[in-house]
Amino acid sequence: MKSFDQITPPVSQATVEGIRKRNNIGDIGTASIREIKKLVDEIESEAGIRFIRMEMGIPGIPAAEIGVKAEIAALERGVAAIYPDIHGIAPLKTEISRFVKNFMNIDVSPVGCLPTVGSMQGAFASFLTVNRLYENKGTTLFIDPGFPVHKQQLKVLNQPFESFDVYNYRGEKLRSKLESILSKGHISSILYSNPNNPSWICFTDEELSIIGEMANKYKIVVLEDLAYFAMDFRKDLSKPGTPPFQASVANYTDNWVLFISSSKAFSYAGQRIGMLVISDNLFNTSFPYLKNFYSSESFGHAMIFGTLYALSSGTSHSAQYALAAILKEVNDGNFDFVEVVKEYGKKAQIMKKLFTDNGFYMVYDKDVDQPIADGFYFTIAYPGMDGQELIRRLVHYGISAISLAITGSERTEGLRACVSLVKRDQFPDLEERLKKFHRDHQ
Numbered sequence: 063m064k065s066f067d068q069i070t071p072p073v074s075q076a077t078v079e080g081i082r083k084r085n086n087i088g089d090i091g092t093a094s095i096r097e098i099k100k101l102v103d104e105i106e107s108e109a110g111i112r113f114i115r116m117e118m119g120i121p122g123i124p125a126a127e128i129g130v131k132a133e134i135a136a137l138e139r140g141v142a143a144i145y146p147d148i149h150g151i152a153p154l155k156t157e158i159s160r161f162v163k164n165f166m167n168i169d170v171s172p173v174g175c176l177p178t179v180g181s182m183q184g185a186f187a188s189f190l191t192v193n194r195l196y197e198n199k200g201t202t203l204f205i206d207p208g209f210p211v212h213k214q215q216l217k218v219l220n221q222p223f224e225s226f227d228v229y230n231y232r233g234e235k236l237r238s239k240l241e242s243i244l245s246k247g248h249i250s251s252i253l254y255s256n257p258n259n260p261s262w263i264c265f266t267d268e269e270l271s272i273i274g275e276m277a278n279k280y281k282i283v284v285l286e287d288l289a290y291f292a293m294d295f296r297k298d299l300s301k302p303g304t305p306p307f308q309a310s311v312a313n314y315t316d317n318w319v320l321f322i323s324s325s326k327a328f329s330y331a332g333q334r335i336g337m338l339v340i341s342d343n344l345f346n347t348s349f350p351y352l353k354n355f356y357s358s359e360s361f362g363h364a365m366i367f368g369t370l371y372a373l374s375s376g377t378s379h380s381a382q383y384a385l386a387a388i389l390k391e392v393n394d395g396n397f398d399f400v401e402v403v404k405e406y407g408k409k410a411q412i413m414k415k416l417f418t419d420n421g422f423y424m425v426y427d428k429d430v431d432q433p434i435a436d437g438f439y440f441t442i443a444y445p446g447m448d449g450q451e452l453i454r455r456l457v458h459y460g461i462s463a464i465s466l467a468i469t470g471s472e473r474t475e476g477l478r479a480c481v482s483l484v485k486r487d488q489f490p491d492l493e494e495r496l497k498k499f500h501r502d503h504q
């Protein structure tokens with residue numbers, strides 16, 4: 063590998079080093095998403111260069127207008143003065159239940175459809191409740207790679223977790239891997255995102271059925287994070303009530319909790335509203351051990367009147383009206399939200415080619431036997447360099463991303479690239495910078 067003295071990147075080493083030290087950032091190669099963001103903000107203003115910003119998963123599309131209008135109308139009606147019910151406003155609960163039926167073909171009562179302060183709160187609330195169902199099991203298993211903040215949640219809760227990188231356990235191989243961990247009897251919940259952040263793996267029905275079977279066998283609650291709902295663009299998941307549907311473990315077990323985020327699907331990240339959907343079976347089950355923490359041993363009651371009450375006593379009243387209005391239009395077939403977010407997949411296709419044309423390769427490149435879909439994220443590596451060195455160098459070329467090492471991935475040669483904030487008018491810059499990077503490092 064060439065040393066820094068042998069290359070002439072557009073942003074000098076002195077500039078990057080000065081900013082890194084000033085911000086007390088240790089190694090750029092292992093910096094968190096927010097640290098990279100801060101570093102890049104300052105390089106952009108000091109070096110006068112517009113970055114190809116691929117570090118953070120912020121929606122790159124305006125918020126769904128139906129929601130904004132409904133929210134303004136709700137505020138004007140005076141909802142800001144009134145505490146919302148913790149379990150959510152009735153129209154929203156009905157629309158969430160309809161949405162799950164229309165786009166997943168799963169039946170769930172509106173009673174178990176709860177608004178949360180972003181799906182991150184849904185995850186936090188679930189860890190608190192699900193990992194306390196039994197006296198002797200309370201460990202979460204992450205099917206990684208994954209979203210680092212979930213692990214941060216467990217760290218602040220002081221709850222144990224384990225994880226493995228699914229890359230080598232796709233398809234039927236997942237069964238024996240899960241058996242080897244779950245048979246020890248200490249796992250209470252399994253969490254994965256589907257499509258997966260960061261790798262954009264989409265679990266197949268075979269894999270979801272294995273996870274469901276294991277959940278039944280070992281009495282485990284599956285926490286299915288659908289932050290990128292319907293974004294496997296290889297299938298048309300956009301038509302309410304018409305197959306194909308968003309794939310889900312809910313087809314194979316009754317022990318599930320779904321986190322459906324509004325942040326990416328409806329570009330509603332700023333209002334921090336998500337959906338926590340609990341299966342009827344789990345909602346109505348009693349777990350005697352819950353009585354140690356809650357007034358009731360019923361799962362649904364403990365979740366609403368114990369956990370969610372304690373966390374934030376409900377979700378922003380006006381945002382609930384926004385989400386109800388968006389979902390109603392979506393459910394009625396008047397608003398094709400998938401068409402709007404398809405832009406991410408289209409950009410990914412172009413950007414991936416720019417990388418692979420310039421010596422990079424895709425790290426997570428397959429869904430079992432199919433090429434990985436184009437979506438919100440993709441993963442890249444450059445021969446002869448690990449991910450940490452790659453990100454340290456790419457920032458000198460006006461390109462930012464995050465190292466896969468912080469996502470629980472074993473593929474530490476790789477980076478996660480997020481397409482959302484990159485504008486199409488930046489593609490020529492991206493191409494030119496990648497060409498220069500490749501020339502400098504070949």
Ligand SMILES: Cc1ncc(COP(=O)(O)O)c(C=O)c1O
Nearest residue numbers: 180181182255259289323325336
């Ligand atoms: C996998 C995953 N889960 C959850 C979230 C957070 O969702 P929300 O904004 O609804 O809290 C994200 C956001 O990037 C994500 O990538």
